[in-house]
Amino acid sequence: MDFVDVVDVVSAALRQLKTEPYGESYISRKAMIKVEASIEDLVRIKNFLVYDHDELKEMLEKLVALVFKIEDFAETQFLRRMHVRSVGFGGRYIFILRQMSNLKAKVDFRSDMRKIELEVDGVIKESGVIKERHPREQSDVVGFEEDKRQLVGWLTKSNSSPDLGFLLISGQTGSGKTTFATEIYKSPELKRHFKFRAWVSASEDPVSNLRSILQQLDGDSTVYMKSNEAELKEKICEILQKKRCLLVVDNNVTNPYELFEIIPDSALSDEGNGSRVIMTIFRYTFLIEYFMLEYRSSLHYELKPLKEEDAWHLFLKKVRFPDNVKSNQSSDLDYNKLKSKIIAISRGIPSAIVVLGRFLSTKKSYKECLEVLDRNPIEGNEDSVSKMLALMNSDLTSRSRPCLLYFGLFPKGFEIPVRRLLRLWLAEGLIENDDPNPEDNPAWVKLQIRGMIEIAKRRKDGSPKTCRLMPGILHDICLSKAQDIFGLFHIRPTTPVHESSDHASPSPKFGVRRVAEHGGIKHNSYEDSHMQHLRSYLSTCNTQKKDTPALEVGEFLSEVIGHRGFGMLKVLDLERVYKPELPHNLGHLYQLRYLGLRWTYLDKLPHSVSELLYLQTLDVKHTNISSPPNSIWKMQHLRHLCLNETRLDKPVGKHGISLPELQTLWGIFVDKKIPVKHGLDRSTNLTKLGLTSHEDSVEELYGWIIKLKDLKFLRLTSKNYYGQASKLELNSLSCLDNLTNLYLHGKLPKLDERYFPLRLESLTLSVSNLKKDPMPILAQLPYLSNLRLLADSYTGKEMVCPNDGFESLRSLKLWMLKELEKWTVEEGAMPILEELEIRCCHKLKELPDKLDLAYIDKIILTNMEKDFEADVRAKINRMKNSSKILKPQELPVRCHCQDDVKQVSIHFLIY
Structure with a gap:
């Protein structure tokens, strides 16, 4: 501890x-x-x-x-x-x-x-009598490129190779097994060679593993939900015999016999379909010997520590010193000292190098790095990674450290929606402010700067959507500490409560205070004495039995409420649990802060939800709840209300109760039956608003919106009574000084230079029917970094980006501008553009001559004319041959799916 x-x-x-x-x-x-x-x-x-x-x-x-x-x-x-x-x-x-x-x-x-x-x-x-003593002091593929190329060739039979069916990748903790396997799995050669591919992170539940494999190979996530283990094995065997498949099993498999006894030798032979299996394992000799004896087509590849120059190269990629430091000859001595120290500490282990690089990423010079390492000496031994992680942990603030430990509740590598994470932190009392922009949250910023969390996916506007803990070993440390300190009781899907395992304890030190289910709730899985002080229940189940409501939830919650007549739950997160049965006395969870029902397809809420007076988050998005109870207006502590484009009844009485703490209101539908006056207009502290309205409510709506001085995210959709886009007659929004993210779907009035707020960073227009070119106006927004002009947002034939305009623009998307024929970019416009996507603009003839392609990382073309494609190819080729090019670039001619590509590339999406 x-x-x-x-x-x-x-x-x-x-x-x-x-x-x-x-x-x-x-x-x-x-x-x-x-x-x-x-x-x-x-x-x-x-x-x-x-x-x-x-x-x-x-x-x-x-x-x-x-x-x-x-x-x-x-x-x-x-x-x-x-x-x-x-x-x-x-x-x-x-x-x-x-x-x-x-x-x-x-x-x-x-x-x-x-x-x-x-x-x-x-x-x-x-x-007072103890003598003073100091406290005990506490990925990228680099260097394996040639090995990767050779293994890919062997797996695809594109060069001379052994008879390869199984590839076992082994190595010590932190050696980069998962990263290396990922690089192989993502290689274009394997994508072309294996039409059917599956990646599974092995767990102790063989049925979950088998079902995950089938979902990826066969594409249907619901057919096999009721199948037993034998039926699943039979189906996988059938697929492997009919199709050429690539299967990767990650997560340091220690007992793979049950999982792979289903794979017939004929499926892996070149005389058959030529399927291949890749596994990452720890350095267990008996496993290697087993496969080498059992499967003659096995190949064992052990990841060795990086060579000195490769280790230093990886470190420099992570720490990213300023250019003026690299060129300063006076720092050569410090440079050599730091290099020697990093190599000695890391011992060539990629994970250790990455941790060191991220830990020192905020330092501005070699000398600063050496001072930090001298103050916190780390010996280069087997436990160096753990000590470095402890060092990173010690550098966190007292408020961000518990937030890091909270990641132990989620499975290793689990992609956590950012909005979910921040609101859970809020409900648990770990943070006080859960601003919708995570970059404004001190705990989030600290963890991201230190490289402890990474963005897994981003939204279309560039904002973070999901995140996960990095690096992998950090999860084990967080889980261990969370069990000791948080009183976390981590339940595996198939482990009964009386059985001991790495993640479950038969007698928790502090009782059961937090339960994280990575599978379904088991009836009678918990002892009543353990449940008396339960504070949080989270489900991280990603599969849904769409034909079987989760009745166990009601039984479980009834046990939590128990004979006392109330429960201590603060967090009830049932996201993606199909139609959980909620008890009628749900309101007896008096101190519930977080009720997450997103993607549950629930039909209604219990009436007793009105008794949850301390609720902060109510999320019923992607459910069938069409009319939430009117009692929501009583929830004076409610901060986040996420609906599913549903009406919210007006408060009772002319001077009805407001929601003074409300920050997020998403998915609400407004019309004459649900007026804004004496209801919504009393919630004036909103920072995030997303709603759909009828055109006859827009005027009243606008009067409320311009009073929302703290608003940062705004999404407005206007529809007529037939569900079609209608007028969105909003006057100027320039008074919303804090607005950074705006999405407007509907017919806009004529724009002027003061229509949009100056701080706008992301703008999306859809069905705006603008007849005048909006680019001269938008080009003046100094912070605009993401611009999307979607279907019929502009109906003119010519579009001009003026001189030196769009100084901050990094992403531009032009979708279905059906009349656009000519696009002109004047000198100096869009100087730092990184991503360009053009979709279904069939009349557009060519890419602008003055568009600077030198900085662009990705060009995505979807359903464009062949002449336009040829013009893009020609311009890129000319750029590659010019002295202006900053780095070597490749041009894949055709791709069938949209991938993240660092080089300039053209993607043809086939529909």
């Missing part, structure tokens, strides 16, 4: 308790003051403590247990009062009897608190 993590998690818990109504009792307040004082003393003397001392570890565990006891005590008292108010006189009589039996619990609580207080005091006194 790490001292710094304990302090930060305990401090986060106390911060939340102090801001909630729970801490109002005298006992709770006194306990919190004592714990805070103890933490301050421990922080003050931490440099005198011995980190690996068993007594210190035991004391830290007791400190965490005490904080959880304070939390349990304070919340239980509060929830009892909430419950009494809702049950009437009879319930109050029962409550009095229970309170009498609760006196012993109060006495025990005081006694436990006093014991911990005395232990902390003892450690502090002892530290």
Whole structure:
């Protein structure tokens, strides 16, 4: 148990308790003051403590247990009062009897608190005689290009090779097995050679593995949901015998026999279909020997540490020093010292090099890097990666460290929607502000700068959509610490609660406080004593049984609410659980903060949802809920409301209740039946708004929108009563000073130079029917980096990007501008454009001559005329032969799908 993590998690818990109504009792307040004082003393003397001392570890565990006891005590008292108010006189009589039996619990609580207080005091006194001592100090494919080329050739039989069916990639922790396998899997040669490909991250559940393989090879995610293991194996065997497939099994397979006994030798032979299997494994000799004996067509490839020059090259790619540092001869000595130190510490292990590079990425010189490493010496041994991760962890702020540990709740490599992550952090009390722009969140920024999280996918406007933890080894550390500190009880899909495993404990230290299900809820999987203090339930299940509602959810929640009549849940995240059955007394989860029902296809909400007065997030997007209860207006703490283009009933009474804390309102439908006045117009703190309206409501709507001074994201769609795009007669939006992201779908009035706010960064126009060229106006927006002109947004024949315009534009998309014939780019316009996409502009003849292609990384053409394609090819070829070119570039002639390509390339999407 790490001292710094304990302090930060305990401090986060106390911060939340102090801001909630729970801490109002005298006992709770006194306990919190004592714990805070103890933490301050421990922080003050931490440099005198011995980190690996068993007594210190035991004391830290007791400190965490005490904080959880304070939390349990304070919340239980509060929830009892909430419950009494809702049950009437009879319930109050029962409550009095229970309170009498609760006196012993109060006495025990005081006694436990006093014991911990005395232990902390003892450690502090002892530290006064201890001599001062310092605390213990704590991917890219580089160097394997030739090996990759040779293995790809062997897998595709494009060069002379052994009879290769199985390819086993092994290596020590952090050696880059997954990264190397990914590079092979993504290679264009394999994409062409294997029409059917599947990638599975192996788990302990063979049925999940088999189902995942079938979904990728056969394309239907629902057909096999009810199939048993034998039926799944039979189907996979049938596919492998009929089709040429490439199968990659990642995640350090340790017991693959069950998974691969289904693969017939004939499917892997060249006389058959020539399918291939790639596996990443740890350095287990018996596995290698097994495959070499069992399958004669096996090849074992062991990833060795990088050579010195390759290791240094990878480090420089990650740290990215300024050019003036690289050219400064006075820093040559520091350069050589740093190079030697990095090579010695990393020992050529790619993961260690990446961690070091990211950790030092904010440093401006070689000397700064050396100073940091000298202050925190790391020996180059087997545990160097873990120590470097600990070093990165120690560099985080006290508020961002618990946010990092929270990633342990999700499976390794799991892509987490950013909006989901930020709102979960908010509900858990880890952050106070969950701005819709993650770049404004200090914890997010800190973790991203340190390279601990990466953006997995981006939205069409360039904003982050999903993220994941990086590098892979970091997940194991977060999971281990989260289990120790958070009281996380991690359930595997097929592991009963009484069985021990790496991720489940039969007797959690602090009770079950957070459950993360990576499969379905199992009936009677939990002991009632473990569930009494459950705070969070998350589902990360990606498969849906679309014909079987999840009835177990109702049973599970009924157990959580239990005989006390209420539950302590703050987070109920059922995203992608098909039609979960919610109990009628859901409202007895009085302190629920987060109710995530996105992609559940739920038909209705229980009426008792009106009792969730402390709810912060209600997400029913992609459900069948057409009319949320009117009681939503009572939720005074609601910050994020995501609907599915549904009507929200007007509050009762002319002076109805407003939603003062509301920041996100998405998916609402507005017409004359649901007017803005005396309802929506009272929510004036919105930062993100997405709605659909009828044209007869636009005027009233505009009067409300221009009052939203904090608005950053705005998406407006105008439809008539037939569902067709209609007039969006909005006057100038320039008064919205904070608006950075705008999407307008509907017929716009004539634009003028002051129509759009100056801070706009992303703009999408669709069906705008603009007859006058909008480019001269848009070119003046100084921060505009992403522009999308979609179908019929502009109906003119000629478009001109003026001199020196679009100075910040990085992405431009022109879709279905049916009348556009000529596009002109004047001198100096769009100087840093990186991505250009043109789709279905059939009358457009050529690319502008003055469009600077030197910086463009990607050109995507979809359904364009052959003459236009030829013109693009010619211009790129001329650019390649000119002195202006900045880097070698290739031009793939034809691709059948849209991939991320770093070089300039043309993509032809075939429909």
